[in-house]
Structure formats: C-alpha cells, structure tokens
Amino acid sequence: MTRRRQIYEGKAKILYEGPEPGTLIQYFKDDATAFNAQKKGTINGKGVLNNRISEHIFTLLGTIGIPHHFMRRLNMREQLIRQVEIIPIEVVIRNVAAGSLSKRLGIEEGQQLPRTIIEYYYKDDALGDPLVTDEHIACFGWASQEEMHDIADMAIRVNDFMCGLFAGVGIKLVDFKLEFGRLWENEYARVILADEISPDGCRLWDMVTNEKLDKDRFRRDLGGEVEAYQEVARRLGLLPEGADNVVLDLETQRKKRGR
Numbered sequence: 001m002t003r004r005r006q007i008y009e010g011k012a013k014i015l016y017e018g019p020e021p022g023t024l025i026q027y028f029k030d031d032a033t034a035f036n037a038q039k040k041g042t043i044n045g046k047g048v049l050n051n052r053i054s055e056h057i058f059t060l061l062g063t064i065g066i067p068h069h070f071m072r073r074l075n076m077r078e079q080l081i082r083q084v085e086i087i088p089i090e091v092v093i094r095n096v097a098a099g100s101l102s103k104r105l106g107i108e109e110g111q112q113l114p115r116t117i118i119e120y121y122y123k124d125d126a127l128g129d130p131l132v133t134d135e136h137i138a139c140f141g142w143a144s145q146e147e148m149h150d151i152a153d154m155a156i157r158v159n160d161f162m163c164g165l166f167a168g169v170g171i172k173l174v175d176f177k178l179e180f181g182r183l184w185e186n187e188y189a190r191v192i193l194a195d196e197i198s199p200d201g202c203r204l205w206d207m208v209t210n211e212k213l214d215k216d217r218f219r220r221d222l223g224g225e226v227e228a229y230q231e232v233a234r235r236l237g238l239l240p241e242g243a244d245n246v247v248l249d250l251e252t253q254r255k256k257r258g259r
Contacts, residue, residue: 012200014026024083027077029046030043034219049230053232055079056236057197061158061193066161069192086179091180092120096172096175097113154178202214
C-alpha cells in the first residue's frame with residue numbers, strides 16, 4: 001500500500017490521509033510511553049494486538065448504538081476511521097481504585113469504589129494532562145454543556161457494556177480512558193467516540209489473581225507486556241488458544257514477503 005500524507009503522530013499512533021474525504025488511516029505503533037512520556041520504550045507487536053482489540057471493541061459498541069469513528073481494519077496495523085475534531089478532554093472512568101486516584105486520595109489500590117467515577121483531564125502534554133472539572137471545560141469552551149452531557153452518557157454506557165464484556169472472560173475492568181470527537185456533517189457536529197480502546201488505555205486485571213494484563217506492566221517494570229496483551233486478545237476470542245505469537249508471526253511473514 002502506498003503511504004499517504006502524514007497528518008499527525010502521537011505517542012502510540014500515526015494518522016495518515018485517508019482514501020476518501022473525511023477519512024483517515026490510523027496506524028498503531030509499538031512505541032510505549034508512561035508518566036506523560038517521561039518513560040519511553042517499545043513493546044514488540046503491541047500495535048498489531050491493539051489494532052485487533054480496538055477493532056473488536058468498537059465493532060461491539062456499534063451494535064449497542066454507540067457512535068464511533070471506526071470504519072474497518074485495513075491490515076495488521078492500520079484501520080480506516082472517520083476524521084473528527086478531537087475534543088481536548090480525556091475521559092477517565094474508574095470502577096476500582098488504582099493509579100493516580102490511589103496516590104491522590106490515599107486509597108488502597110484494588111478497593112472497589114462505592115460508585116463509578118468519571119474524571120476529566122485536559123489534553124496537554126506540556127502541562128501533564130491536568131485534572132479539570134466541568135466548570136473549567138465550560139469556562140474555557142473546550143466543549144459545550146450539551147456535548148458534555150452526551151459524553152458522560154456515552155461513557156457510562158460504554159463502561160456498563162465493557163464491564164460485562166470483560167467479566168465474561170474473567171477480567172476486571174478497573175479503569176479506562178476514552179476520547180471523543182466532533183463529526184461534522186454540513187454545519188452540524190455530533191459527538192462520537194474516537195481514538196482507541198485497548199490495554200494501552202485500560203487497566204485490566206485477572207478476576208481471580210489480580211494479575212495485571214495492561215500497560216501497567218510497562219509502567220511498573222513488571223515485564224511480560226506482550227504476553228499480557230496477547231492474553232487479553234486470546235480471552236476475547238481474537239487469538240487461537242495456545243497459539244503464542246500467532247499474530248506477530250503472521251506480521252513477520254508479511255514483512256518478509258515485502259507486503
């Protein structure tokens with residue numbers, strides 16, 4: 001495939017010009033970062049697995065009426081998406097105390113929260129993506145009140161669905177991050193789900209052992225990052241049982257053929 005013009009490069013993905021107006025090609029990298037990119041590394045094959053996992057989850061969310069930017073997977077690392085205007089707010093949904101919430105409030109990690117918490121962070125790497133409130137969002141015009149209502153509603157629906165999805169395969173959804181964008185149709189914009197949903201942006205623990213199956217393995221130098229991501233894909237039915245590295249082996253073969 002001829003490489004198209006690069007539009008944007010982030011910490012985990014690259015966006016290229018799409019084949020049709022209003023579309024982009026989203027490429028998943030193996031780069032891994034943590035602590036606002038203060039820690040950097042590579043998880044070989046992560047992009048392949050995240051592409052497949054994100055495709056699976058977005059497709060399922062579409063069946064329950066969640067509007068999103070995903071159109072179709074193109075190959076092992078790329079997917080075709082709708083071009084949106086990203087709202088500069090990261091939406092974090094928390095079901096269990098972990099990470100920055102535990103540190104900020106002194107709550108023991110792993111404690112079930114009495115109710116689900118939705119937090120908002122302003123997307124600005126230079127500022128360290130600071131925690132903000134609805135008042136900040138309204139004051140600075142990052143999103144309208146109607147858009148925030150839609151975002152909160154979709155976030156709860158996504159959380160409810162994903163908690164059930166992962167529980168069904170023995171995984172606890174501790175917390176996760178969502179991003180949303182405006183899809184412009186003529187002069188009207190509607191808010192839809194964007195970015196990705198994968199072990200990069202979700203805390204996923206085994207329900208029996210609490211073993212971490214997400215990017216915390218990289219953040220905390222636990223090792224076994226690829227194996228954890230593969231385990232998530234395998235439990236979701238995206239990898240054959242007992243076929244270690246099957247997806248990565250396929251990509252290696254494709255590269256050898258020069259495709």
